[in-house]
Amino acid sequence: MGALDESTPVPSRITLQLMKQKKKSAFQGYSLLKKKSDALFIHFRDVLKDIVKTKTKVGEEMRNASFSLAKSVWAAGDFKGQIIEGIKRPVVTLSLSTNNVAGVKLPIFQVNIDPTVDVLGNLGVAAGGQVINNTRENYLQCLNMLVKLASMQVIHTHKNII
Template sequence: MASSEQRPVPSRMTLQTMKGKKVGASKGHSLLKKKSDALTVRFRQMLKTIVETKKAMGEEMKTAAFSLAKAEWAAGNFKGQVVESVRRPAITLKVTADNVAGVRLPIFTLQRNESLETVGNLGVASGGQVIMAAKESYFKALEALIRLASLQTAFFTLDEAIKITNRRVNALESVVIPRIEGDISHIITELDEQEREEFIRLKKVQAKKQERAAAAEADELGEAGGEGGAIFEDEDDDVVF
């Protein structure tokens, strides 16, 4: 077998260590499973929100395009004037994060500074009202676009986090915990075998001691009989012990 597949040394200390590892792995598996479930619930909710936001953004973009067409019909082509008058951005993007079960999801927030907007100076002669309507329509469409971008970015981040979490859950469930349980079973089997061997050895040692004690006792009895025996002679000169 390869060195990476060697079993741990069977001992009581190793057994306690492996049992502690099993408890830790089981707790980690439970926590990761709960995390995966929480992320999956949020993932499904976000998917539903993305579908609704796409539909709303389509309607907003259609409304904004129609408003721009009306503004150009009323005030002419004013795109060049808008581009030339822009000095600083009136709309900026702020990025924050939302923590979902330890996963930080990016959130894009639209910030609007109306004092920097230059569209208000246009349409003084004609078309001012429709230009303002087109501006508001495009602002709503931009809000929907940013909201969709935020949801999709968080969606991909959440999807990757769910895949990583599920891989860890499967690794703990299918590889780590069974391997620890196999090591624990191996250690228990080896310790039981050692106990049986020790018991048999002690029995053999005890049997040897008993044999030696019995032999020594027999020798002592033999010696005592030889020293204490009396010799008598009868009338026929026969020797009697």
């Protein structure tokens, strides 16, 4: 091989300009990636704060829901079999959407409640109807919070982030 390898450019004004342009482009790409990384990091910290708050709320709501279930069983008797027999189609479904943060698509779960489906029917007409409806509302709140928590926890473990 000669004095000049193919890996080293021939020193000239054109190669100097090309190297300056490559350096500028590399710096610009780095700064864009840094901005994206910072935006995702800020979003990640906000999500972590929300996860901690939501976990404490879920604990409280689950306690309230369990207590309201005990009250409704005491007021109306054991109605689990009647509810299971009354289910024809799902009342609650889960859908997946995406949120775009700094060019990264993050998955978000959403709860869809179908108000036309009446699982309770005539349950609790004789006794405990209001208590059963309160129990249903408490468990729907718990379900919404759990889905929100799951959505927040899955956001930064998704494969599109890496």
